[in-house]
Amino acid sequence: MSAGRTSCPSSRELSRAFPTGADEVLRRHLAACPACAAGWHAMERVAELARGLPEGQPTGERREDVRTALLATSAAVSGAAPSRRRWPWIAAGGLALVAAAVAGAWLTGGHGGGARRAAVGAGARRATVGAGARRATVHAQPHASFVLVGTQPDELVRLAHGTLTVEVSPLAPGERFRVVTADAEVEVRGTAFDVVAADDRLVAVRVFRGHVEVRPAGRAEVALGAGQRWEVPAMLATATATVPTESTRTGAAAPVAEAPGASVASSDRVSALSAPDPRTVREVRRERPARAAAADGAAAGADVQRPPLVTASSGPAEAAFDEGWRALRDGDPAGAAEAFGRAAAAGTGAPLAEDAAFWRAVALGRAGRDAEAAGALAIFLDRYPSSPRVGEASAMYGWILLELGELDAAEARFRAAAGDRVPAVRGGAQRGLEAVAGARDAGTP
Amino acid sequence: MTGKLLLLRSVEGVREEMSDEALLAACGAGDAAALGALFDRHHASVYRFLSRLAGTDSASLDDLVQTTFLEVRRGARRFGGRAAVRSWIFGVAANVVRHQVRGEIRRKSILQACASLPALAGTTPHQALERRELVERLGAALRTLSHDLRAAFVLCELEEVPGIEAARVLGVREGTLWRRLHEARRALRAAIDGEPE
Numbered sequence: 001m002s003a004g005r006t007s008c009p010s011s012r013e014l015s016r017a018f019p020t021g022a023d024e025v026l027r028r029h030l031a032a033c034p035a036c037a038a039g040w041h042a043m044e045r046v047a048e049l050a051r052g053l054p055e056g057q058p059t060g061e062r063r064e065d066v067r068t069a070l071l072a073t074s075a076a077v078s079g080a081a082p083s084r085r086r087w088p089w090i091a092a093g094g095l096a097l098v099a100a101a102v103a104g105a106w107l108t109g110g111h112g113g114g115a116r117r118a119a120v121g122a123g124a125r126r127a128t129v130g131a132g133a134r135r136a137t138v139h140a141q142p143h144a145s146f147v148l149v150g151t152q153p154d155e156l157v158r159l160a161h162g163t164l165t166v167e168v169s170p171l172a173p174g175e176r177f178r179v180v181t182a183d184a185e186v187e188v189r190g191t192a193f194d195v196v197a198a199d200d201r202l203v204a205v206r207v208f209r210g211h212v213e214v215r216p217a218g219r220a221e222v223a224l225g226a227g228q229r230w231e232v233p234a235m236l237a238t239a240t241a242t243v244p245t246e247s248t249r250t251g252a253a254a255p256v257a258e259a260p261g262a263s264v265a266s267s268d269r270v271s272a273l274s275a276p277d278p279r280t281v282r283e284v285r286r287e288r289p290a291r292a293a294a295a296d297g298a299a300a301g302a303d304v305q306r307p308p309l310v311t312a313s314s315g316p317a318e319a320a321f322d323e324g325w326r327a328l329r330d331g332d333p334a335g336a337a338e339a340f341g342r343a344a345a346a347g348t349g350a351p352l353a354e355d356a357a358f359w360r361a362v363a364l365g366r367a368g369r370d371a372e373a374a375g376a377l378a379i380f381l382d383r384y385p386s387s388p389r390v391g392e393a394s395a396m397y398g399w400i401l402l403e404l405g406e407l408d409a410a411e412a413r414f415r416a417a418a419g420d421r422v423p424a425v426r427g428g429a430q431r432g433l434e435a436v437a438g439a440r441d442a443g444t445p
Numbered sequence: 446m447t448g449k450l451l452l453l454r455s456v457e458g459v460r461e462e463m464s465d466e467a468l469l470a471a472c473g474a475g476d477a478a479a480l481g482a483l484f485d486r487h488h489a490s491v492y493r494f495l496s497r498l499a500g501t502d503s504a505s506l507d508d509l510v511q512t513t514f515l516e517v518r519r520g521a522r523r524f525g526g527r528a529a530v531r532s533w534i535f536g537v538a539a540n541v542v543r544h545q546v547r548g549e550i551r552r553k554s555i556l557q558a559c560a561s562l563p564a565l566a567g568t569t570p571h572q573a574l575e576r577r578e579l580v581e582r583l584g585a586a587l588r589t590l591s592h593d594l595r596a597a598f599v600l601c602e603l604e605e606v607p608g609i610e611a612a613r614v615l616g617v618r619e620g621t622l623w624r625r626l627h628e629a630r631r632a633l634r635a636a637i638d639g640e641p642e
Contacts, residue, residue, distance in 0.1 A: 015627035019601055019608060046633045047602050052580045053587070056496025056506045057489060066507050067484055158470040180474055 008036050018043050136177050139165040156180060159197045167192040196231075204231035317346035321356055324363065333366035354384050358393060365396065374400045391420025391429070398432045402439065411436045465530035473521030480518050487534055488514075490604070494535050497587070497599045499542045513538040528610040535604060536614025539596040579637050586636030590629055597625035598633070 009017070009026070014036065017026060022040070030037045135155060141163040155177045157164065168177045168188050179186040179195050186195055186202075191210025196203040206229035222230050324339035340360035344353045361376035377397040381390060398413030414436065417429035463471075463479075465486070471479035488510060495509045516537045524533055587595060593615075600611040601622070612622040 011631070012623070012627045015630055016608075016623045018630075019605070042634050042638075043630055046583070046630055046637065049576075049580050049583045049637060050587070050598070050603055050633070052576070053497055053584050053603075055493045057492055063488060066488070066511050067481065156467055156470060158466075158473070180470060 008033055011039055014039050015043065018047075135169050135171055135175065137167040141165075159195060161197055163194060163196045165192075165194050194229075202232065204229060206230075315346070317343050317352050317356070320346060321352060324356070324359060328359070328363055328366070333363045334369075336360075337363035337367060337369075337372075354380075354387055354389075357383065358387070358389050361393065361396070365400070370400050370403065374404075388421075391417040391422065391425045395420075395425055395428045395432060398429070402432065402435060407436050407439055466524075466526065469517075469521050469524050469530055472518050473524070480514065483517065483530075483534075484514050487531060490531065491534060491538055494599060494604055495538055495542065497603055498539060498595060509538070509541055513541045516541055528613045529606075532600075532606045532610040532614050535600055535606060536616075539592075539600070539615060542596075543592050582639075583633055583637050586633050590632060594625050594629040594632070597622055598629035601626050602630075 009029070017023075018040070022030060030040055136157070138157060155175070157166070157179045159179055164179065166179065166188075168191055171177060177188055186193075186205060188210065192208040193210070194204070194206040194208075196205075205224065207224045207226055209226050211223070211225055224230055320339050320343035324336045324343060327333070327336035327339055337360050340356045340363055343356035344360060357376065357380045361373050361380055364370075364373035364376055374397060377393050377400070380387070380393050381397065384390070387393075394413045395417035398410045398417065401407075401410035401413060411433060414429045414432035417425055418433065420426050420429065463482070465483070468479045468483050468486075472483060491510055491513055492506060495513065496506055499506070499509060513534065517534055520537060524530070528536070587598070590598070596615060597611065600606045600615070601608060606614075608622055608626075609619055612619040615622065617625075
């Protein structure tokens with residue numbers, strides 16, 4: 001309420017002022033204006049009566065039942081619920097571009113302090129300086145998405161997306177500082193480094209000072225010293241943010257994201273993009289126990305998906321495949337579908353054809369050509385029943401069928417995907433089954 | 446001067462001493478114990494919020510509470526720190542109600558709503574009866590409000606979530622929130638006064 005009010009506030013103004021209480025000006029007005037006072041009193045009466053409404057409070061036994069059920073169910077939940085039924089297409093396209101953009105920004109930031117200069121330059125956000133309960137200085141590049149949570153002795157930064165440059169002053173005994181993404185945690189003891197995430201997945205770490213060990217899920221550990229960096233190969237970064245499944249062109253569960261330039265599993269494309277001096281990267285390559293790695297993967301909620309490894313553009317199929325990927329990344333799903341179609345046709349019988357057929361379906365879905373996407377998925381499932389992408393394709397097909405109101409068929413597809421080895425696919429299938437049940441309950445698809 | 450990148454390790458620390466934000470972050474990284482700690486910390490207020498928002502029986506309420514915390518776990522990574530965690534959880538609960546309350550729950554709520562009113566503190570039997578009738582009338586009117594109006598009223602009036610936070614967790618502009626709150630109050634006032642809106 002403004003000072004010196006002479007006219008009556010509207011009922012809406014009174015309503016807005018009510019939660020915080022009347023200020024001095026309004027109190028004086030209410031004392032002098034019976035109409036407004038009556039309105040104010042009516043709101044007080046409604047609020048007072050509303051507070052007399054029964055409150056649901058659980059008994060101890062019920063509370064324990066719910067808590068137990070919650071934690072048991074939570075263990076089977078993975079990943080975020082889809083905001084729309086068409087999540088596979090969004091995931092396969094939009095997020096890929098975001099991830100690629102971040103990776104591109106990283107890679108074009110130059111070596112050494114390029115990214116760091118950008119981080120502390122114009123537009124950067126300086127989150128905190130190591131004062132009081134914090135030991136870290138966090139510089140965020142524009143559009144970075146992060147939250148400062150926790151203070152010493154357990155200082156935590158939750159990074160969802162973008163690049164942070166972090167400087168940590170030496171910690172006292174018992175103090176910790178960590179940067180957490182959905183799939184990793186970086187813990188330091190006094191160092192300066194960049195950490196980059198895209199779509200909640202760790203993309204890169206660059207160390208300016210100190211020493212960092214990088215241990216990505218299911219991959220070899222890499223030790224980095226000052227001036228060194230680790231980054232997930234660009235194609236993997238893109239794929240990590242696309243469709244959450246694990247697959248290779250051959251279907252083998254090959255290790256991925258080894259040290260750039262030093263790994264047999266890294267694609268030529270990746271090596272060409274990153275190409276650090278192999279001498280500066282010390283590969284630790286300690287094999288982690290399989291059970292621990294599996295647990296990591298399950299807890300991640302989404303295995304790292306691997307796009308096809310195209311080692312060279314040596315033929316028309318490969319060229320068409322590359323063209324499809326470029327088009328998909330450039331936001332041209334129709335062009336991508338056409339190119340993948342050519343790749344599939346040219347590479348009939350070859351492993352490339354399997355991937356091309358799959359990505360053609362994805363591209364068609366992204367293009368909004370659901371009927372054609374459904375056809376492409378049906379062909380893929382028929383032609384490649386042993387493909388590691390069968391579960392994923394089934395789930396995608398299920399969502400399309402659900403959109404079309406084919407509840408029984410959709411349920412069958414989701415059930416086929418429910419046993420997939422990739423947790424995220426299983427989770428998606430489960431959500432699909434729930435959506436089918438919900439559609440049946442509602443009586444409309 | 447060493448650092449380690451460790452995958453998916455539970456966020457360590459004394460959970461009772463961790464902030465809501467830290468627990469939520471740990472939750473987003475798959476820490477089930479953090480989810481349990483969040484539940485322990487907020488389940489009572491979530492029960493209360495949902496009971497007023499959905500006005501349902503205890504069994505359905507249990508389901509709604511469980512679903513809410515599952516969605517909290519699923520959505521933890523999306524928490525942007527723009528509202529208190531408690532408010533954010535209310536927003537999640539409001540969405541759960543919006544999407545999951547079905548006719549069955551509504552039917553049960555009508556049958557049971559009047560049977561569970563608390564003891565009233567009227568000074569005379571007549572006043573107590575009158576007040577009870579008003580509360581019943583208000584409760585019935587609250588259930589007839591649209592979800593949006595009801596969520597605004599329960600969040601701001603009963604849970605005392607600041608308007609700007611309520612707007613954020615409901616995903617609307619602050620002005621929209623105030624408008625809904627105003628409309629809800631007006632409708633409830635009309636109901637207890639026995640007047641048409």
